[in-house]
Amino acid sequence: MKYNTMKPIFILIFLMLANTICSVAAPPADAGKIIFSSRCAGCHNINKVVTGPALAGIDQRRPMDWIIKFVHSSQTVIKGGDPYAVALYDKFNKIPMPDHPDLTSSDINGIIDYIKSSAITGSASETAPFRPEKIHPAYLPLSLNTLNNWGFAGAYLILVFLLIGALLALVKVKSIQRKMSGKG
Ligand code: HEC
Structure with missing residues (x-):
């Protein structure tokens, strides 16, 4: 798959990560x-x-x-x-x-x-x-004493990573498919 077709995916991942980081870092x-x-x-x-x-x-x-x-x-x-x-x-x-x-x-x-x-x-x-x-206690969101407050953020983070994983897997499968069909 060419870089151009993947660009929107990277932008999406970047936006999701930025969003996550902002919500996690709010003290x-x-x-x-x-x-x-x-x-x-x-x-x-x-x-x-x-x-x-x-x-x-x-x-x-x-x-x-x-x-x-x-x-x-x-x-x-x-x-x-x-x-x-x-x-x-x-x-x-x-x-x-x-x-x-x-x-x-x-x-x-x-x-x-x-x-x-x-x-x-x-x-x-x-x-x-x-x-x-x-x-700024929240700058260490995963330290033990703040962990309680981050149940939601943690779940969100895991969701984001799962999504990224799924996207990457999809990209990989597509490129293999293309190679197999002789277009890649
Ligand atoms: C109208 C003024 C006023 C407001 C508004 C006010 N306080 Fe007070 N506060 C006082 C006074 C005066 C005292 C000293 C005890 C007394 O006179 O009852 C005090 C005492 C305290 C104490 C004990 C302090 C110590 O050194 O032991 C705490 C804790 C406290 N206030 C917290 C708060 C919090 C939290 C808020 C906001 C949700 C608040 N106060 C709003 C006037 C106020």
Whole structure:
């Protein structure tokens, strides 16, 4: 088979691969960033205190289920007598943080991922070595801790490769057929 007749196939494969790579490389923290900007940034900055506390390092200060409860309804946590929450509430002049009951745990996890990726940390061990996987977790889509999120992308990738395989096999069969019939 001549190059010219195969060109559209290569273009198709290229487009499919490009599409796959783009969808795989979109960092999951993006969703968290969007929610953070629209619903939290009015009161919170990641690295400095504004109306609310700076949120850098929140994942180390508080367990994830506490964060989720607090974001869903901070007043419920405070009224429940949680000493940390009560002290924080007093420190922030009893400004109540609005409830966000509609955010799912994975939304909140996304926000925390975004906070982690944008936090400027003081300790030298955190800042000195450049570790791209910390800043952009999705650039290593197949690392173990992100693997869970990539079930769909993975299935898609496999599909693309199967398709490419099928196309290549088809091309091969056609060229053999042509040779056998004496046209190739
Ligand atoms: C109207 C302002 C406001 C908005 C909007 C807001 N917060 Fe808050 N947040 C506060 C204040 C004030 C506090 C301090 C505790 C208090 O006063 O209840 C706080 C505390 C927190 C804490 C505990 C911080 C720590 O250092 O322990 C977390 C976590 C938090 N907010 C997350 C969020 C997230 C996530 C969003 C967006 C979905 C959000 N907040 C939106 C005002 C706000």
